Amino acid sequence: MQTKTRMNVYFDPDLLKKVEALALRRNISKSAVIEAAVASFLSADASERLEAVFARRMDRIGRQIEGMDEDLAILGETLSLFIRFWLTVTPPLPDSAQASARAKGTERFDGFLQTLGRKLATGDRFLKDLSRDIDSRRNGAGDLE
Helix, strand or coil: CCCCCCCCCCCHHHHHHHHHHHHHHCCCCHHHHHHHHHHHHCCCCHHHHHHHHHHHHHHHHHHHHHHHHHHHHHHHHHHHHHHHHHHHHHCCCCCHHHHHHHHHHHHHHHHHHHHHHHHHHHCCCHHHHHHHHHHHCCCCCCCCC
16 A cells, blocks of 8 residues: 655635535545646646647637638728718718708717617627628529529
8 A cells, every 4th residue: 555645735715615526526535636636737748738728729719810800801991991982972061951960960870879789789790791691692592683
């Protein structure tokens, strides 16, 4: 029989609760849980496993960032085209129409904010809708012919 040396250590209360819960689920002692965790941490392949976990996470984050870059580029181009079009086709208003136009603009902007809030609350996104529309047109489902 191998002898073991007693050691007193201090744990964060939340961590100790997790150790106790795992020991109960597995029907083993808390010492066995902690011993296995320390052995795993100190094993030669522990750093390789940790590196692999980080590599997978970094790959996933990289793919997410690439998708966000594309979405942001689409959004920037869309906004740019809209502003250019709006500035090109909108005639200046006479001074007498400024107040009513400002009131109507405020009303429309409030409606826009309400619609935006609903879209964001439901998780529906313009770029996802746009992607679906483009995919359906590529597959022939959106052809008007």
